[in-house]
Amino acid sequence: MRRIIAQARKELTQTFRDRLTLALALVLPLVLLALLGTAISLTVKDIPVVVQDLDQSPLSRRYVETLQTSLTFRIVSLPVAVQPPEALAASRARAAIIIPQHFERDLQRGRDTEVQWLVDASDANTANIIRASSAALTQAFLARLRPAATARPSIRAEMRFRYNPGRESEKYIGAGAFAVLFSLFPPLLSALAMSREGEQKTILQVYTSSISAHEYLFGKVLGFMVIAAAEWVLMLVLAFALFGLRFAGDPVPLLLSTVIYLFCSVSFGVMVGAAIPNQATAIQATQMGGFLLSFLQSGFIFPVANIPLGVRWISSLIPARYYIVVVRDAFFRGGGWDAVWNAPLMLALLGGVFFAVAWLRMRRMQVEA
Amino acid sequence: MRELFDNRTSRRLVALFVKELQQIKRNRRLVASLVFLPTVQLFLLGFALSPEVRNLRLGVVDESHTSESREIVSAFLESGSFQIKGYYESSAALARALDAGDLDAGLVVPFDFARHRARRETAGVQLLVDAVDSNTGTIAGGYAARIIAAFDRRSAQGSPPLVLGVRRPPLERASVTARVALFYNPGLRNDWFMVTGMLGVLLILNGSLVAAAAMVKEKEAGTVEQLLMTPATGTEIVIAKIAPLFLLLTLDIWLALGTGYFVFGVPVRGSLLLLFLAGLLCILAGIGIGIFIATFSESQQQAQLMGFFVNPPLALLSGAMTPVEAMPQWLQPLTYLNPVRHFAIITRGIMLKGAGLNVLYPHLLALLGFAVLLVGVSVWRFRKQF
Numbered sequence: 220m221r222r223i224i225a226q227a228r229k230e231l232t233q234t235f236r237d238r239l240t241l242a243l244a245l246v247l248p249l250v251l252l253a254l255l256g257t258a259i260s261l262t263v264k265d266i267p268v269v270v271q272d273l274d275q276s277p278l279s280r281r282y283v284e285t286l287q288t289s290l291t292f293r294i295v296s297l298p299v300a301v302q303p304p305e306a307l308a309a310s311r312a313r314a315a316i317i318i319p320q321h322f323e324r325d326l327q328r329g330r331d332t333e334v335q336w337l338v339d340a341s342d343a344n345t346a347n348i349i350r351a352s353s354a355a356l357t358q359a360f361l362a363r364l365r366p367a368a369t370a371r372p373s374i375r376a377e378m379r380f381r382y383n384p385g386r387e388s389e390k391y392i393g394a395g396a397f398a399v400l401f402s403l404f405p406p407l408l409s410a411l412a413m414s415r416e417g418e419q420k421t422i423l424q425v426y427t428s429s430i431s432a433h434e435y436l437f438g439k440v441l442g443f444m445v446i447a448a449a450e451w452v453l454m455l456v457l458a459f460a461l462f463g464l465r466f467a468g469d470p471v472p473l474l475l476s477t478v479i480y481l482f483c484s485v486s487f488g489v490m491v492g493a494a495i496p497n498q499a500t501a502i503q504a505t506q507m508g509g510f511l512l513s514f515l516q517s518g519f520i521f522p523v524a525n526i527p528l529g530v531r532w533i534s535s536l537i538p539a540r541y542y543i544v545v546v547r548d549a550f551f552r553g554g555g556w557d558a559v560w561n562a563p564l565m566l567a568l569l570g571g572v573f574f575a576v577a578w579l580r581m582r583r584m585q586v587e588a
Numbered sequence: 589m590r591e592l593f594d595n596r597t598s599r600r601l602v603a604l605f606v607k608e609l610q611q612i613k614r615n616r617r618l619v620a621s622l623v624f625l626p627t628v629q630l631f632l633l634g635f636a637l638s639p640e641v642r643n644l645r646l647g648v649v650d651e652s653h654t655s656e657s658r659e660i661v662s663a664f665l666e667s668g669s670f671q672i673k674g675y676y677e678s679s680a681a682l683a684r685a686l687d688a689g690d691l692d693a694g695l696v697v698p699f700d701f702a703r704h705r706a707r708r709e710t711a712g713v714q715l716l717v718d719a720v721d722s723n724t725g726t727i728a729g730g731y732a733a734r735i736i737a738a739f740d741r742r743s744a745q746g747s748p749p750l751v752l753g754v755r756r757p758p759l760e761r762a763s764v765t766a767r768v769a770l771f772y773n774p775g776l777r778n779d780w781f782m783v784t785g786m787l788g789v790l791l792i793l794n795g796s797l798v799a800a801a802a803m804v805k806e807k808e809a810g811t812v813e814q815l816l817m818t819p820a821t822g823t824e825i826v827i828a829k830i831a832p833l834f835l836l837l838t839l840d841i842w843l844a845l846g847t848g849y850f851v852f853g854v855p856v857r858g859s860l861l862l863l864f865l866a867g868l869l870c871i872l873a874g875i876g877i878g879i880f881i882a883t884f885s886e887s888q889q890q891a892q893l894m895g896f897f898v899n900p901p902l903a904l905l906s907g908a909m910t911p912v913e914a915m916p917q918w919l920q921p922l923t924y925l926n927p928v929r930h931f932a933i934i935t936r937g938i939m940l941k942g943a944g945l946n947v948l949y950p951h952l953l954a955l956l957g958f959a960v961l962l963v964g965v966s967v968w969r970f971r972k973q974f
Binding site: 239240241251254255257259260261262263264265266267278282295304305307308309310313314321326331332333334336337338339340342344345346347349350351353354356357360361375376377379380381382383384386387388390391411414498499502503507508511514515516520521522524525527530544547548551552553554557559565 | 621625629632633635636637641642643675686687688689708711712713714715716717718719720721722723724725726727729731732733736763764765766767768769771772773774776777778780781784795801851887888889892894896897900901904905909910911913914915916917919933936937941942943947
C-alpha cells in the first residue's frame with residue numbers, strides 16, 4: 220500500500236512539473252466544455268430566407284409579416300436580378316418563399332391557394348425544422364385572417380415538455396460534453412506518462428525495483444484519478460455556472476459512477492500507454508480509440524438508437540455511453556438507482572478489463588526485458 | 589549566370605525532395621495513418637451521427653377504456669414514429685417510467701375523453717415528452733401534434749358538420765397550404781450533410797498533424813542543423829518537406845470522395861476539378877497550421893498536444909457537423925475566419941448544389957488567402973528560428 224501511494228505521488232509531482240501537460244489537464248477541458256456547449260446545437264434560429272412576392276397585395280404582405288414575427292426566420296433581401304433558386308445555390312438563404320400571383324384574389328373568392336417553399340435540404344435536420352415551421356406559420360397566418368371562425372379543434376392536446384421545459388440545447392449538449400471530455404483528458408495524461416516510461420526506458424528501473432506490476436499500475440492509476448477528480452470538480456462548477464445545470468435528485472449514483480468512470484478511463488490510458496511505448500503514437504491511439512469513438516458512439520449528440528445495428532454494438536464497449544446516462548439522469552430526470560443501476564456495473568466491468576490487459580501487457584514486457 | 593543559379597536551386601530541391609520521399613516510404617505508420625484513418629473516420633461519422641427520430645418509445649395511460657380512446661392510441665402506432673412500449677395504470681406510474689428513462693413520451697387519455705367527444709365538446713389528452721434531448725423532444729412533440737390533428741380531421745370527415753345551412757364568407761372557406769419542395773437532398777439524408785462537412789475537417793486535421801510531425805522530427809533528432817549547413821536555403825528545405833506530404837494528402841481527397849460516393853451515395857453534381865482544386869487549398873492551409881504548431885514545439889508529443897488547442901475549435905466552429913445558424917449570434921461572423929467553414933460551403937455547393945465558380949469564388953478566394961497566409965507566416969517563423 221505504501222508503495223502504491225509513493226508511486227501515485229511520483230506521478231503527481233511529475234505532472235505538475237510539465238507546464239504544457241498541466242495546461243492540458245486543467246485548462247483545456249474547461250475551454251472545450253464551454254466551446255462544445257455553445258457551438259454544438261441543432262436549434263436553429265434566424266434562418267435566412269428570401270421572399271419573392273409576386274402578388275404585392277395587402278394579404279401577401281400580411282403573410283410576409285407573419286414570417287417576420289417568427290423567431291425562426293430572418294428575411295434577407297433578394298436582388299432583383301437573382302432568381303430564388305440561385306439564392307439557395309449561393310448559400311445566401313436556406314429557403315426561398317414564393318407567393319403566387321392572384322394570392323389575394325384567390326383567397327377573397329374562397330379558392331384554395333398555395334405558397335411555395337423551396338428549401339435547401341443539404342442540412343437534413345434544419346430542412347426538417349423549416350418544413351415543420353412552414354406549416355405552422357401558414358396556420359398562424361390563416362388564424363389571423365379569420366380569428367372568429369377558426370373551427371375549434373375537437374381534440375386539444377396538452378403538451379408538457381418534461382425535465383428540460385425550455386428545451387435548451389446547451390443543457391443537453393453541455394451535460395453530454397461533461398461526460399465525453401473525461402474520455403479524452405484523463406486517458407491522454409495516463410497514456411502519455413505510461414508510454415514515456417517505455418520510450419525513455421525508465422520502465423527498466425521499475426522492473427528492477429521491489430514494486431510489483433499491479434502495485435505500480437495501481438499507483439499510476441491512483442495518481443491520475445486524483446488529477447481527474449480535481450478536474451471533475453472544476454468542470455462541474457463550470458457546467459453549473461454556464462449551462463444552469465442542477466442536480467435533479469439524489470447525487471449519490473452520480474458520485475459513485477464518477478469514481479468508477481474515472482478509474483475506467485485512466486485505466487484505458489494506462490493500457491494504451493503500456494501497449495505503445497511511443498508517446499506520439501500513444502496520443503493518436505487515445506484520440507482515436509478513446510475520444511473519437513466516445514464522441515460518436517455515446518449518444519452525445521444524437522441518440523444511440525439512431526446508429527445502424529451493424530455499427531451500434533461498438534457503443535456497448537464505450538464507457539462514456541454508460542456514464543452519459545448517469546449524468547443525464549442526475550441533472551435532468553432524477554430517477555436515482557432504479558434508472559441507472561446497471562451503468563456502474565458495466566463501467567466497473569470495462570475498467571477491470573482495461574486494467575487487466577494493462578497488467579498482462581506489463582508482465583509480458585517484464586519477461587521480455 | 590542566372591540560369592546556372594536557377595538550375596542549381598532546382599537540383600537541390602529535387603535532391604531534398606527525394607530524401608523526404610525515402611524517409612516517408614520507410615515510415616509505414618505515417619502512410620497507414622494517412623490512408624487508413626480518414627476513411628475509417630468518415631465511415632464512422634456518416635453512420636453514427638444521424639438525427640432521425642423514429643420508433644419513439646410511447647407509454648400509454650388509457651383511463652377511458654373506450655373504442656374512441658383505442659382509436660387515438662392506434663393512430664400513434666400507425667404513424668410509424670412511435671412504438672407502444674407499455675400500458676400503465678396511472679399517470680404516476682407513467683411518470684415513474686419516464687423518470688427512469690424507459691420512455692420518450694407518454695400519452696394520457698382521461699376518463700371523460702369519450703363522453704366529451706360524444707357531446708361534441710373539446711376533449712383533452714395529455715402528452716408528456718421527455719425533453720432532455722431538446723432536439724428529439726421538439727421533433728417528438730411536432731409528430732404528436734400532427735398525429736392528433738390528422739386524427740381530428742379524419743374523425744371530423746366521418747361526422748356531419750355541426751352547423752348546417754350557414755354559408756361562411758369566402759375568406760373563411762379558402763385555405764392556404766405551404767407546398768414544400770426539398771432541394772439538393774430530397775431524401776433528407778443527414779449522412780450527406782456530415783460527409784460533405786467532414787471532408788474539410790479531415791483534410792485540415794490530417795494535414796496539420798502530419799506536417800507538424802514531419803517538421804518536428806528533424807528538430808527533435810537535431811538533424812535540422814545538418815540540413816541548414818548544406819547550401820540549401822531554409823525555404824527550400826521547407827518546400828521539399830511539404831511537397832511529398834502534399835502529394836500524399838491529395839490521395840486523401842480521392843479516398844474521402846470515394847467513400848462518400850460508394851458508401852453513402854453522395855453525388856458530385858458540380859465540377860470535380862474545382863472540388864479537387866479547393867481540396868488542394870484546404871490541404872495547404874492544414875499544412876500551414878501544422879508547421880505553425882511545429883515552430884512552437886520541441887518534440888513530437890508536444891506538437892500533438894498543441895494540436896488539441898487548435899483542432900477542436902476548427903472542427904466545431906465550422907458548420908461541418910452542426911448548422912452555423914444554431915450557434916450564438918456573436919459567434920457566427922467569427923466562423924468566417926475558419927478555413928474549414930469556407931471549404932464546407934464549397935463542398936456542399938459543388939457536391940450537392942452543383943454550384944460553380946460564379947457563386948463560390950468568394951469562398952475559394954478566402955481559402956486561397958488562408959493557405960497563402962498560413963504557409964507564409966509559418967515558413968517565415970520556421971526560418972527565423974535558425
